[in-house]
Amino acid sequence: MVLSHTTHPGNIGAAARAMKTMGLRQLYLINPRHFPDAQADAMAAGADDLLRNAVVCSSVDEALHGVVFTVAMTARRRDISIEVKTPREAMPELLQQAERQPVAMLFGTEMSGLTNEETGKAQALVNIPADTDFSSLNLAAAVQVMAYELNVAAQSYTPSAQEILPAPHEQLEGLYAHLERTLSEIGFFTTQNPARLMQRLRRLYARARPEQEEINILRGILSVTTEYNARLKSRYLEEHPDVQQN
Amino acid sequence: MVLSHTTHPGNIGAAARAMKTMGLRQLYLINPRHFPDAQADAMAAGADDLLRNAVVCSSVDEALHGVVFTVAMTARRRDISIEVKTPREAMPELLQQAERQPVAMLFGTEMSGLTNEETGKAQALVNIPADTDFSSLNLAAAVQVMAYELNVAAQSYTPSAQEILPAPHEQLEGLYAHLERTLSEIGFFTTQNPARLMQRLRRLYARARPEQEEINILRGILSVTTEYNARLKSRYLEEHPDVQQN
Numbered sequence: 001m002v003l004s005h006t007t008h009p010g011n012i013g014a015a016a017r018a019m020k021t022m023g024l025r026q027l028y029l030i031n032p033r034h035f036p037d038a039q040a041d042a043m044a045a046g047a048d049d050l051l052r053n054a055v056v057c058s059s060v061d062e063a064l065h066g067v068v069f070t071v072a073m074t075a076r077r078r079d080i081s082i083e084v085k086t087p088r089e090a091m092p093e094l095l096q097q098a099e100r101q102p103v104a105m106l107f108g109t110e111m112s113g114l115t116n117e118e119t120g121k122a123q124a125l126v127n128i129p130a131d132t133d134f135s136s137l138n139l140a141a142a143v144q145v146m147a148y149e150l151n152v153a154a155q156s157y158t159p160s161a162q163e164i165l166p167a168p169h170e171q172l173e174g175l176y177a178h179l180e181r182t183l184s185e186i187g188f189f190t191t192q193n194p195a196r197l198m199q200r201l202r203r204l205y206a207r208a209r210p211e212q213e214e215i216n217i218l219r220g221i222l223s224v225t226t227e228y229n230a231r232l233k234s235r236y237l238e239e240h241p242d243v244q245q246n
Numbered sequence: 247m248v249l250s251h252t253t254h255p256g257n258i259g260a261a262a263r264a265m266k267t268m269g270l271r272q273l274y275l276i277n278p279r280h281f282p283d284a285q286a287d288a289m290a291a292g293a294d295d296l297l298r299n300a301v302v303c304s305s306v307d308e309a310l311h312g313v314v315f316t317v318a319m320t321a322r323r324r325d326i327s328i329e330v331k332t333p334r335e336a337m338p339e340l341l342q343q344a345e346r347q348p349v350a351m352l353f354g355t356e357m358s359g360l361t362n363e364e365t366g367k368a369q370a371l372v373n374i375p376a377d378t379d380f381s382s383l384n385l386a387a388a389v390q391v392m393a394y395e396l397n398v399a400a401q402s403y404t405p406s407a408q409e410i411l412p413a414p415h416e417q418l419e420g421l422y423a424h425l426e427r428t429l430s431e432i433g434f435f436t437t438q439n440p441a442r443l444m445q446r447l448r449r450l451y452a453r454a455r456p457e458q459e460e461i462n463i464l465r466g467i468l469s470v471t472t473e474y475n476a477r478l479k480s481r482y483l484e485e486h487p488d489v490q491q492n
Contacts, residue, residue: 014384014387017383017384017387018383018384018387020377020380021376021377021380021381021382021383021387022376022377023376023377045382045384046380046382047380086398088398128394129394129397129398129401130267130268130269130397131266131267131268131269131397134266134267134292134293135267136267136291136292137263137264137267137390138260138263138264138291138386138390140384140387141260141263141264141267141386141387141390144383144384144387144390144391145390145391145394148374148375148391151375151376151377152332152334152375155375
């Protein structure tokens with residue numbers, strides 16, 4: 001469980017307790033406002049071992065290092081129309097991925113949830129179905145529901161043959177950074193909103209779940225694209241010495 | 247939702263919030279230690295209307311008056327071997343009963359849960375599956391899980407034809423009291439543990455879900471039994487004037 005920018009330390013403690021009741025132990029905290037904290041200890045009520053072993057990170061990339069499948073919580077559908085699953089729908093794939101490599105559930109801050117940048121790093125978005133007029137679950141309550149659903153799903157889960165071995169988080173992020181750099185270099189963003197387009201591309205690759213070898217191929221294509229573009233540019237400048245290079 | 251003897255007012259507020267996120271509004275409190283309370287208000291975070299409208303009762307019978315189906319939470323199987331359902335298993339019947347008459351979910355105190363007397367008043371026992379070494383969910387977390395399960399179940403629920411119209415709580419309690427009195431009068435308890443036996447009889451009738459008419463029949467049988475017993479006793483005393491009446 002990864003909690004991003006948690007404001008109230010009591011929620012961290014309550015989340016730890018919620019996790020432990022469902023057999024989950026590994027808590028990651030991205031820039032918590034107050035931690036460690038006496039309120040966190042008080043709300044943990046017997047799950048203080050999870051707090052002692054919690055890993056405090058300074059970025060979502062650090063927290064998700066080595067993770068191959070991340071489920072991000074979302075309060076509602078975002079502007080980009082992507083699939084948002086229910087907790088129950090998301091669990092089978094989470095369990096399947098967890099068979100071989102680390103997986104994560106990512107929870108945002110109490111007031112505003114996850115940023116678009118953070119949800120963009122996940123392979124699945126999940127919304128806990130709630131009353132439309134009052135839909136904001138307490139953070140620890142959301143952790144409890146997700147941990148509970150995972151526990152119930154795990155009890156009836158039967159491992160299945162897995163055909164792909166998806167690349168970990170940091171390799172995907174390397175691809176996205178390379179892609180964005182390349183699209184910028186080839187001038188693609190002059191007619192597109194870069195942030196929005198990168199969100200769409202992240203969704204596309206999130207669905208595809210690329211393996212390490214496939215990421216190498218994609219990055220190879222990007223490298224060649226840049227080199228080709230650089231060659232074109234240098235030839236153009238040779239032929240038009242009067243044009244100013246920018 | 248009925249919370250019995252809640253110790254920490256913050257849990258009442260958090261439970262109210264959990265309920266409201268899932269569209270539930272009616273909160274009953276049996277002898278809360280502190281209520282109303284500023285901590286309850288703080289934890290309700292927008293669900294303070296549920297706290298204002300909460301009904302404070304002095305007994306479980308008062309809280310369940312008019313209720314036809316009660317789900318009681320249990321941390322583990324009790325000594326009497328009765329069926330304990332998962333939250334998911336319990337929801338269809340709860341929803342079916344709720345179509346026509348009030349239903350309830352009953353939660354015990356933070357430290358020790360519900361008493362055997364309280365669970366004996368329910369038609370179904372539910373245990374939230376949890377880690378065997380650390381199974382104690384926070385009260386509000388348990389309310390959140392149950393409210394969430396109800397909400398998910400309600401979204402896919404299709405009403406079905408209902409054949410019986412079960413009698414409300416107070417009529418069942420009337421039957422149990424009558425039954426216990428009668429069994430005591432006929433001397434049945436001299437060879438049986440009364441509390442344990444009544445728990446078993448409560449289970450039997452909870453499964454049967456008697457209608458009002460059936461309860462009238464059962465109580466009619468009890469009345470005749472007592473009268474028959476009284477006649478036997480008076481005849482015996484007439485024939486044996488030397489025996490002291492106790």
